[in-house]
Amino acid sequence: MPSAPRLSLNPLLDRTGTVDGAWWPRTRDAAAELPALISAIDQRLGRAVLRVGLHLDAWDHIPRRIPALGRQIRVGWFRSADPHLITLTIAGTTPITLLVIPSGAANGPAMAALRLAAAGTLGVRPADILHRVGTEEDIPGEEGSASWENEGGRVPSLVPAPPSCA
Structure with missing residues (x-):
């Protein structure tokens, strides 16, 4: 039997954040x-997932269709x-967007990213969550822009830096 997906969802799903939660898959397959993700979302929301959209280069073995209940x-x-x-496009509601935590991420940082993504992410880019908790990994086609804004400035830290010893 497959393991339960490592998944967090914002309990409000109020769509005010950048993401509605996070998912930590075990592989890139x-x-x-x-x-398992589709089944878990169906159960948690009580509605059917109809469609999934993902980045082509971030995954291996992408099928055109996934069989699900009926x-x-x-x-x-x-x-x-x-x-x-x-x-994930869901029947009868707005699609939900999940942060994908790299499968090879260490347990501590990945769990922190799961919590942070479900806690509300207004104004925070997905890559910044991954960068801040140390889970970001190279994805083909990425240029390592997690901590830089489009206009050339550095994105502020999500968590204040520890006080310095003076």
Whole structure:
């Protein structure tokens, strides 16, 4: 029997944050990982996942469809999407967006990212969450821009730096 997905969701799902939660898959194999995620989201929300969207270069073995209880879920892959995100279209509601924590992340930082992503992320970019908790890994096509804004400035830290010893 497959292990339960490592998943966190903002309990309000109020759509005010950058992400609605996070998912920490065990591998980069989309065909192996997506069925358990879809099942968990179906159960937690009491609604059916209809479609999944993900970044093409962030995953291996991406199927076109995933079988689920009484239906086939279409899987779309894109290069223009954020490679740290996965979007799930849900029946009767707004799609949810999850931060994808790299499968090889250490337990402590990954658990911190799961908590942070579910706690509300208004104004925080997904890559900044990963960078701050030390889980970011290279994804093909990424240029390591997690801590830089588009306009050239550095993104402020999510957690204040410890006081210095003077």
